[in-house]
Amino acid sequence: MAENVISPSEDDLTNAARSLRISYPTLGAPRLLSLLLEANSNWTVSEKRLRKVLQKAGLSASSNTITPSVSNNDGDASSHEYPTSRMVEHLTPSKWTNSVKVADFGREKGKGLVATKLVAEGERIWVEDPFVMCPEWELEELQRGAHACMYCTRPISLSITPPMPCKCSAMFCNRLCHARGAPAHAFLCPAQNPAAVPFLEHVRKEQWKAPYAWALFVALILSHAVKGVDSTNKELYDMLEVLRGLAALSLEKRVRVLANWQAGDASSRALWKRTHTLFVQALYKPADPVYAKKLQKLKGKSIALPPGVEDELFGYDQFLVGLGKMSLNMEAHGGLNQTPRITIIAKSAIPEGEELVVSYVDPSQDVWTRRRMLKEWGFGTCLCARCVQEAESSKAAGGGVEQKAELEDELRGFLGV
Ligand SMILES: [Zn+2]
Ligand SMILES: [Zn+2]
Ligand SMILES: [Zn+2]
Known part of the structure; x- marks a missing residue:
């Protein structure tokens, strides 16, 4: 049977390599590649490409022995470094939304969005143009070749008004x-x-x-x-x-x-x-x-x-x-700048006062994968309702999942969290 072989995107490959690397810190690229292709049977990836991805993400194998990263003061939460975002005073989300406001949840959690009214299913919550558009490389090439707009990335051929050339080969x-x-x-x-x-x-x-x-x-x-x-x-x-x-x-x-x-x-x-x-x-x-x-x-x-x-x-x-x-x-699933316009539509009703959240990881992954990836970003162990519930039921189900749970515990020790 002909299988649909794909070349994974840079983000997908980096994420997969990162997940593997944390389990196998000293493994060389060839072994890592075979594990990667085992886990993603429809991927085609050359060893050269994998090496590059590892190098860029700082994930190349090291012969150094693994030592706990943080000399954790017995679980003292204040010694933990989380990535945090801050309130931007002048930003008025009312430009983009009339059903959501920005709330400050304190130093550790940072800012977030909260519904200011009952939002109906299918309602448009947010429309925004990104500050910076960072297109995929294929699109960037089209921009340089005057096939796509240097600003909004839309195809030049679709312009109804005369396009404006730059001094280089690009077009707007x-x-x-x-x-x-x-x-x-x-x-x-x-x-x-x-x-x-x-x-x-x-x-x-x-x-x-x-x-x-x-x-x-x-x-x-x-x-x-x-x-x-x-x-x-x-x-x-x-x-x-x-x-x-x-x-x-x-x-x-x-x-x-x-x-x-x-x-x-x-x-x-x-x-x-x-x-x-x-x-x-x-x-x-x-x-x-x-x-x-x-x-x-x-x-x-x-x-x-x-x-x-x-x-x-x-x-x-x-x-x-x-x-x-x-x-x-x-990040592919929490991104702010790979598309010309960001539109957020409610997939279900949102009660007034509820916090709107984004997933920093692929929500279709299982709980252990999600938690591992969040940890790599320095977020600690995710204790959201879904993660807690899925972790419990996956442990209860036993079988192959237990192995992952064990790995998780090992990882926890290794990270000193
Ligand atoms: Zn344009
Ligand atoms: Zn130019
Ligand atoms: Zn979670």
């Missing part, structure tokens, strides 16, 4: 998209800022979306800074607040949460460092003085960003935090 589908997208695009445009080309080629070659998304975000901030960097430029500081408000967990912290074996992974670190260097040369300090002049021209009045902000956008540690933010907020 109309004047509105050009007005909205061209200022930020300029910083990553090969014609207007040639210093960005090596960085763009690098992330494309690596097929690595997180640094590309981070660069798009920084380019957007730079385009706001062009109007001046003093406090009268409200848009700029609002944008910085949005960035600061995104749920964050730096790669370094994720690494610590996973286990210390990460700390010795030189090849991952080398890749992060190289990517950061190219990023800085693209948007901050071009190596070539001619390119530096071009970038300076684009930046206009924003040449001197406040020192704190410069570090926030271009420092190495902040870069890793940025990559973590992009990965966390781009």
